Every structure is written in structure tokens, then in C-alpha cells.
Amino acid sequence: MxxxxxxxxxxxxxxxxxxxxxxxxxxxxxxxxxxxSPERVRRQYRRLRAALPFVLFHYAVKALADDAVIAALAGDGCCFDVATGEELAIVRRHGIDSDRVIHTHPIKKPTEIEEALAQGVRTFVIDNETELAKFEGAPADVRLLVRLAYRSPHAKSDLSTKFGVGPVEAGRLVGIARARGIHVAGFSFHVGSQLDDPDRFADAVTETLALMHALECEHGVRFTVLDIGGGFPAAYDAPVASIEVLGARLRPVLEPHAHRLEIIAEPGRILVxxxxxxxxxxxxxxxxxxxxxxxxxxxxxxxxxxxxxxxxxxxxxxxxxxxxxxxxxxxxxxxxxxxxxxxxxxxxxxxxxxxxxxxxxxxxxxxxxxxxxxxxxxxxxxxxxxxxxxxxxxxxxxxxxxxxxxxxxx
Ligand SMILES: Cc1ncc(COP(=O)(O)O)c(C=O)c1O
The missing domain is CATH 2.40.37.10 (Lyase, Ornithine Decarboxylase; Chain A, domain 1)
Structure with missing residues (x-):
């Protein structure tokens, strides 16, 4: 304490x-x-934007699916990350365009994908072949992100035990997608929720960028999206790395790529x-x-x-x-x-x-x-x-x- x-x-x-x-x-x-207090949500969002101005922040609605929060963030230009059709419905109720919404749950009911596509959502996450197959025949502008797993034993929730793949499997999925005409636009990861370790976060970015480069060379493709997930920690009863400290650590790693990649983040906890x-x-x-x-x-x-x-x-x-x-x-x-x-x-x-x-x-x-x-x-x-x-x-x-x-x- x-x-x-x-x-x-x-x-x-x-x-x-x-x-x-x-x-x-x-x-x-x-x-x-x-x-x-919606004002506190806005304040956190503005701090994030100031720390990483080239990142497109998508609020992870799962952290607090509340209308006042959605309205406060939407009013400030924030985008949204949903994990279910229900979360998508909450966001859409606010009149938010679907091009400001990404669906990042790596496992989705087929009907949920159909519904999200019908609503105009175009960015989805997958981490296995079964999920990839669900996008065969999807509209040509659909873009998939392959979720990578980075072990984070120091995070409060190490999400890599449930979702994500290593570099070899990621490469295999990219190959399968290409063979089936499915568009993989890039990669996503989640370093683990409440991870107070800016170096681990920066390493995950560096490793992902290296993998992207290797796969671009191997497959002769150009990826366009890097999604660095959520994980920014909150100070409950002890101080943690602030938004500014994390931003200062991530900025030099990310910024050189901002001219060619859409860099997305999915913060939940830190905003609310x-x-x-x-x-x-x-x-x-x-x-x-x-x-x-x-x-x-x-x-x-x-x-x-x-x-x-x-x-x-x-x-x-x-x-x-x-x-x-x-x-x-x-x-x-x-x-x-x-x-x-x-x-x-x-x-x-x-x-x-x-x-x-x-x-x-x-x-x-x-x-x-x-x-x-x-x-x-x-x-x-x-x-x-x-x-x-x-x-x-x-x-x-x-x-x-x-x-x-x-x-x-x-
Ligand atoms: C896919 C995904 N994105 C974003 C988040 C938000 O993470 P955090 O609240 O740690 O920022 C989570 C949390 O579980 C998640 O699973």
C-alpha cells in the first residue's frame, strides 16, 4: 500500500x-x-490520446458496459471494442458507426458474426482454423487480425492461457487464409490485464513487429493493422506505471511504424x-x-x-x-x-x-x-x-x- x-x-x-x-x-x-463520473472517463481518454497520439483507441466495452461511459467516450471521438453481439447492440444504440467498432473475441457464434457483418462491422479477431473458416465468403472488405499469445505471469489476468497463438501457428493461419482468399490485415495481442510492466508491453510490440516483417517477406504481403490490445494498469491500493510512463515506453517502439500501420489499442480498465x-x-x-x-x-x-x-x-x-x-x-x-x-x-x-x-x-x-x-x-x-x-x-x-x-x- x-x-x-x-x-x-x-x-x-x-x-x-x-x-x-x-x-x-x-x-x-x-x-x-x-x-x-463520466468526466473521469473523458480525462483518462484524453491522457491516453496525449501519450500515444497516433494510436486509435477502442474502448473495451466489457470493462463497464454503461451508457454514460459510451456516451462520454463517443463524444470525444473514441472508437469501441466489443466481444459480443450484446455489447455491439449497446454501442450501436448510441448511433456509433460500425466503422468505429471492432469485434475482438477470438471465438464467436456463427450467428453473431453474421449479425455483426450485417451491422457493418468489418474488423474481427481469430486465433484458430475453425474460426478462420467462419469467414470464408465474407464481404471483401472484412479484415481479420490473428491474435498472438504472450505469456504474462505478472498480469492479474494472463489471457494468453486461453487465447492466442505462437509465431509458427500464426504463420500457418496466414498461409491458410491466403489460400482461401480471406484477408488477414494484421495481428493483435493482449499482454494481460493489469500488467504493471511497461518493458513487457514494449517487448510484445517489438516481437509482433518482427513477426509481421518476417511473414510479409515469406508471403509477399503487406500487413496494415497492429492491435496492441488492452492491459494498461489502474492504481487501486498501490501506484502503477502511469499512462504517461507507459506511453513514453511504447512511443519510440510504435511511432516509426505509424505512417504505414493502423495502430489500434483496446483499453478497458484504465479508462473506467x-x-x-x-x-x-x-x-x-x-x-x-x-x-x-x-x-x-x-x-x-x-x-x-x-x-x-x-x-x-x-x-x-x-x-x-x-x-x-x-x-x-x-x-x-x-x-x-x-x-x-x-x-x-x-x-x-x-x-x-x-x-x-x-x-x-x-x-x-x-x-x-x-x-x-x-x-x-x-x-x-x-x-x-x-x-x-x-x-x-x-x-x-x-x-x-x-x-x-x-x-x-x-
Ligand atoms: C480482447 C480484449 N481486449 C481488451 C480488453 C481490455 O483489457 P484491459 O481492461 O486490461 O485494458 C480485454 C480484457 O479482457 C480483452 O479480452
């Missing part, structure tokens, strides 16, 4: 919870509640991790053999799904304390979710003041892979999302009954 980062998160969370919009949303909906703050209430307190336990009204089967799936260590702040109230002595506490399941533990060693039932607790950096991976275990409903904008005086509330999603401020 880094006390400087945690102090920053404390101040940011206190500032958010002091806004009229956050207060209004909490008064209206109670807890649990996710507060979403910081845009949501979860506010919960204490619903129960127990003294156990290992100390005090607080039970919250959201847990790992809900918005804290990132704890189990991604080993995220969420920060847990007592709101009373954040807002300046005097608090008693602190103690190490265990923070658990509301379900009847023993794995539903959010934090094992949280330093908290004494809390009472009904007290609010807040966790920042809860935007990525949280709401989208939450379940309805124990019959619980999904935590609503309230869109808040700093400095805006009154909420205009609209409830979407499907998602129980709430716009406190447009």
Missing part, C-alpha cells in the same frame, strides 16, 4: 461524496450505490476503473475469534466481484471519517459482503474506526470489471449506478427498469 496514493483516494472520495449530486443520489436510492465509487452501508457487526467483522450491503457476488475474479484489494473508507467527523480509535477489521457464503469477504485487514449499523462505507476505483461481473446470488438485485457530474446542482432522475440503473445527473 502507498500512503500517498491512499491519501489521494481519500481526498477524491471525500470531494465526490460532498457534492450535491452524490448526496442527492444517496438520499434517493440509499445503498448500495455506485457513483459514476477510477470513474466509479461504491457506497455501501454496514448491515451487521460481529466479534469473532480474529476480531471485528463488518457486513456490508454489497459484496464479492455483487460489485466487489473484482476481489475474487481479479484479486483486487479495494480501499474501504468510513464515510463519516472522510467527511471530517471525529472518529474513535481504529482497529483492523474484516469487511464482508451480505450473502450467506463464506467466500464473500471484501477485505481482511481494513483499518477502520468503530462503525455502527447504518454507517456508510465507500470504495473508490470500482469502475472496471465490477458492475459487469456482478451476479444476483442470494436473490440480490444488481447495485444501481448513479451518474454524477461535479458541481452540478440538482439531480434529474431517470430510472431504467431493466438495469435498475439511475441517472442522478446527466
Amino acid at each position: 502507498s500512503s500517498e496514493l491512499i491519501d489521494l483516494r481519500r481526498r477524491e472520495t471525500a470531494a465526490l461524496l460532498s457534492t450535491d449530486a452524490a448526496r442527492a443520489a444517496l438520499a434517493l436510492h440509499g445503498t448500495p450505490l455506485l457513483l459514476l 476503473a477510477e470513474c466509479m465509487t461504491l457506497v455501501t452501508s454496514v448491515v451487521g457487526i460481529a466479534e469473532r475469534g480474529d476480531g471485528r467483522w463488518y457486513y456490508l450491503d454489497d459484496g464479492v457476488y455483487g460489485s466487489y466481484s473484482n476481489v475474487v475474479a481479479e484479486d483486487v484489494h479495494p480501499l474501504v473508507f468510513a464515510v463519516r471519517e472522510l467527511l471530517g467527523a471525529d472518529t474513535d480509535a481504529h482497529r483492523w477489521s474484516t469487511v464482508a459482503g451480505p450473502t450467506c457464503d463464506s467466500t464473500d469477504v471484501v477485505a481482511r485487514e481494513a483499518m477502520l474506526p468503530d462503525l455502527a449499523v447504518g454507517d456508510l462505507v465507500a470504495s473508490p476505483v470500482m469502475g472496471a470489471y465490477t458492475a459487469v461481473t456482478a451476479s444476483r446470488f442470494n436473490g440480490r438485485t444488481l447495485t444501481p449506478i448513479a451518474v454524477v457530474g461535479f458541481g452540478m446542482p440538482h439531480p434529474a432522475v431517470a430510472v431504467d427498469p431493466v438495469r435498475e440503473r439511475v441517472d442522478a445527473l446527466a
Whole structure:
């Protein structure tokens, strides 16, 4: 943990919870509640663009498939990366042209490909012969990217164990595609999610460029696309390489090729991790053999799904304390979710003041892979999302009954 980062998160969370919009949303909906700031999404996107201005960023919708996020990014000119027909539908609902959308799931239902093609999507990813065959007879302007695998044991999610091929198999797929008249335009990879290793990222780019060059010579073709995937890390409870540091490491490797290659990235987490703050209430307190336990009204089967799936260590702040109230002595506490399941533990060693039932607790950096991976275990409903904008005086509330999603401020 880094006390400087945690102090920053404390101040940011206190500032958010002091806004009229956050207060209004909490008064209206109670807890649990996710507060979403589209401005923070825009800020991250602008930082990415400034760091790598020649890269075409496609937001990986899977990280947080929320209308406010899509609208904020679309308004700033961002493109989109979808993994399913459902994600494509969400993006298309915003009137986004299909030439701003790529489909990067290496395994797709044939009907999903047909539907995406009918919608005008033209860039797809494959990593095996069966998937390649699904594109025989596809429109001539369809372009495929072959997904490469780079082992990333230090990433929180090493995606190379499930998807991607090595250089030999990649070359074989290019050969088969050429023989069948299918257009392979280039290559994609994903270095692994939450990978705090700029050198590993840069090495993956260098290795891919070398492979592209070798295959161009071997097959007498010219590739036009390099997709460097996602993976940019978010600072949860410890600092990580910033967008600027990663950009500075990648820029010299990528920029010399920008005049001849379309360079794509698919960032998810880095764009949305910081845009949501979860506010919960204490619903129960127990003294156990290992100390005090607080039970919250959201847990790992809900918005804290990132704890189990991604080993995220969420920060847990007592709101009373954040807002300046005097608090008693602190103690190490265990923070658990509301379900009847023993794995539903959010934090094992949280330093908290004494809390009472009904007290609010807040966790920042809860935007990525949280709401989208939450379940309805124990019959619980999904935590609503309230869109808040700093400095805006009154909420205009609209409830979407499907998602129980709430716009406190447009
Ligand atoms: C194909 C693909 N692209 C992009 C992403 C987004 O990755 P991240 O959130 O690490 O930036 C993922 C995440 O799993 C992915 O599978």
C-alpha cells in the first residue's frame, strides 16, 4: 500500500461524496450505490490520446458496459471494442458507426458474426482454423487480425492461457487464409490485464513487429493493422506505471511504424476503473475469534466481484471519517459482503474506526470489471449506478427498469 496514493483516494472520495449530486443520489436510492463520473472517463481518454497520439483507441466495452461511459467516450471521438453481439447492440444504440467498432473475441457464434457483418462491422479477431473458416465468403472488405499469445505471469489476468497463438501457428493461419482468399490485415495481442510492466508491453510490440516483417517477406504481403490490445494498469491500493510512463515506453517502439500501420489499442480498465465509487452501508457487526467483522450491503457476488475474479484489494473508507467527523480509535477489521457464503469477504485487514449499523462505507476505483461481473446470488438485485457530474446542482432522475440503473445527473 502507498500512503500517498491512499491519501489521494481519500481526498477524491471525500470531494465526490460532498457534492450535491452524490448526496442527492444517496438520499434517493440509499445503498448500495455506485457513483459514476463520466468526466473521469473523458480525462483518462484524453491522457491516453496525449501519450500515444497516433494510436486509435477502442474502448473495451466489457470493462463497464454503461451508457454514460459510451456516451462520454463517443463524444470525444473514441472508437469501441466489443466481444459480443450484446455489447455491439449497446454501442450501436448510441448511433456509433460500425466503422468505429471492432469485434475482438477470438471465438464467436456463427450467428453473431453474421449479425455483426450485417451491422457493418468489418474488423474481427481469430486465433484458430475453425474460426478462420467462419469467414470464408465474407464481404471483401472484412479484415481479420490473428491474435498472438504472450505469456504474462505478472498480469492479474494472463489471457494468453486461453487465447492466442505462437509465431509458427500464426504463420500457418496466414498461409491458410491466403489460400482461401480471406484477408488477414494484421495481428493483435493482449499482454494481460493489469500488467504493471511497461518493458513487457514494449517487448510484445517489438516481437509482433518482427513477426509481421518476417511473414510479409515469406508471403509477399503487406500487413496494415497492429492491435496492441488492452492491459494498461489502474492504481487501486498501490501506484502503477502511469499512462504517461507507459506511453513514453511504447512511443519510440510504435511511432516509426505509424505512417504505414493502423495502430489500434483496446483499453478497458484504465479508462473506467477510477470513474466509479461504491457506497455501501454496514448491515451487521460481529466479534469473532480474529476480531471485528463488518457486513456490508454489497459484496464479492455483487460489485466487489473484482476481489475474487481479479484479486483486487479495494480501499474501504468510513464515510463519516472522510467527511471530517471525529472518529474513535481504529482497529483492523474484516469487511464482508451480505450473502450467506463464506467466500464473500471484501477485505481482511481494513483499518477502520468503530462503525455502527447504518454507517456508510465507500470504495473508490470500482469502475472496471465490477458492475459487469456482478451476479444476483442470494436473490440480490444488481447495485444501481448513479451518474454524477461535479458541481452540478440538482439531480434529474431517470430510472431504467431493466438495469435498475439511475441517472442522478446527466
Ligand atoms: C480482447 C480484449 N481486449 C481488451 C480488453 C481490455 O483489457 P484491459 O481492461 O486490461 O485494458 C480485454 C480484457 O479482457 C480483452 O479480452
